[in-house]
Amino acid sequence: MSQFFQIHPENPQPRLIKQAVEIIKKGGVVIYPTDSSYAVGCQMGDKGAIERIKRLRNLDDKHNFTLMCCDLSQLGLFAKVDTGIFRLLKAHTPGPYTFILNATREVPRLLLHPKRRTIGLRVPSHPIALALLEELGEPLMSVTLILPGESEPMEDPYEIRDALEKQVDLIIDGGFGGNKASTVISLVDSGDPEIVRVGCGDPQPFMVEA
16 A cells, blocks of 8 residues: 655655655655656666556556656766757756657666667656655656556546555655646757657747758
8 A cells, every 4th residue: 555645736845755755765666746747756776666667557668768857967967968959958947848868878778768778858847856856866767647548647646546556655645737748859869859749848949940
């Protein structure tokens, strides 16, 4: 049975954030709010927890996992970022965008796309997500909380608890969540940004004139 923490969405209680991070460090799977929607996450090198998330979401090995980072300096450890990409990231983070980038050797192999050695990276602007990341001191491996057969993320923390309390270790109630995932932008090729998925982040700044 999972724990259920009610954390203030604007002023997260440090005691509860600390307890949540202790659960993550012990191999826990946690559902938490982001600036786009609720996400499910775990420690990035924890193979057992990652396998549990794959089963919960019914994901195959080709799914691009996302590393939630607390800022751009942390993101730069895990992705190859040149000056042009850095400027683009700086202009649009934190925010509801996931960027697909070429991964560095710091990224655990089990998180990489098997053929392309890429990783999704994101800097959220939600106070609870940022508090978790700062306390954890490293990125959180995450995927959007979309259940198999559904097309949109779960929004209601109480419905999430009813559906998933036996499959995760902690559910953080940060209020009603968004019902759209982040917008995904690929910056893998040195050319123009490619919009992979339109979500709640405005894709317009990344549109390339034909």
